[in-house]
Amino acid sequence: MPTISKTMEKPIIEFQNVTKEFSMNSQKTFKEFLPALFRGEKTVNRFTALKDINFKVKRGETLGIIGPNGSGKSTILKLVAKVMSPTNGKVTVRGKVSPLIELGAGFHSELSGRENIYLNGAILGLKRKEIDKNFKSIVDFAELWDFVDQPVKHYSTGMYMRLGFAIAVHVNPEILIIDEILAVGDTKFQEKCFKRMEEFKKQGVTILFVSHDIKQITKFCTKVIYIRESNLAAIGNPKKISQFYLNDQENK
């Protein structure tokens, strides 16, 4: 049955000649825009964040994305999460994506931890029943037993982050996006997060991982892409690409 095996092989994420251009307004306000329009000045500023990017990610792979700041790494993640659409080319994603949202995005500081778990769960697309079922496990993971009914404005940064991470890992995603979030938090919790991510890997979850920590990348990823000035500079074996990246940066 060749058709079935063919569909099985279909990559879970596929970038085909993807170019992303931003056309930013040169004027941030309407007040500035109107006079500029009359004077015949340029009102739109274009810049290319990604240029003709091609790569595939197979189900169960852990893809590391490295590159200097501003090279376009986060834009790739945003295209996968469908919050942005490419200017040219095609992005295909065949699975449920869970982004690890930045510290407290979507949390409401006046509401309690409990209320925020439900709110954030809904933002991530969970049904109320699913949250009910996972509630205890989320609180356990975040280690917030005594604080779950306190408003999150009284939480420490670490507690905030733990809660955000705990909710995101209970979404049962097919694709998990991690954007440098693990740079914060104490070592103990970081270890816990990595342990959880290892479990995800074993379950066959596809992971996209952006980090500046080359050690983490080589230890954790099965494949790495190196983005340099909006272009895909290299793709392949984590050790090889990381080494290439380090050399490349030194030679600059």
Add this chain to the structure above:
Amino acid sequence: MSDIFTEIKSIIKWHELLWQMVGREVKARYKQSILGYFWVILNPLAQMLVMSFAFSIILRIPTNAASNIPYSIFLFVGLLPWNLFSNSLSSASASLVSSSSLITKIYFPRTILVLSTIIAKIVDFLFALSILAIYMIAYHIPINLNILWVIPIFLIQQIFTLGLSLFFAASNLIYRDIQYLLSLILTLWLYITPVIYPADLVPERFRIIFQLNPMAVIINAYRQTILGGGPPNYSSLYIGLLVSLVTLFLGFLYFKSREKIFADNI
């Protein structure tokens, strides 16, 4: 057209998020201060007292000679829906910008951000409405079955509000000062709408403004059904409905055409 059905389908699919977002707005309000919902009631009450003094005692605006309705009630029937309109529009126009951290991270139907803000404002409105009810009972204002007209009128108002909100929310994301422009527009709009004065006080030749202004049609219709005890002016209401539907359609199209680049603009 098919865009609209797709959007409705995805909102239904994400309805839990919609209610969570409404809950967030409502709960956060009463948690922020001890007085909480008291403000929702105190605000229009104070507005009414000040305006009543200015327009009824100083300027002596007549309401309706035939039915002996005190100015304060006449004002309140127009002011509450107007406040709902104006509050919804200004909060909704800021709703995308204030959730920018979500827009750049997670996919969900963006219309939910606008919808949830408007629904939360309706909750506020219902609280403020209780004051009007008490007032009307205290002054023995007679009502009859025509008051049921309030429901379709309210729906027309919400269609119009949603249409404008979608437009202003999307454009405020591109130029952040649109919301200041909007508050200027709302201030002027209040005066070309018969909220603080009765429509029949306006010379005939200017009344065309009311015909084209859905908010004037809506406020007049509320007064006719709640205070007048009669049915609304059907032909005006019909035009009002039509204008509101067209506004919603255009507002939605604009929102959709901009939606793809929301995350780029933050």
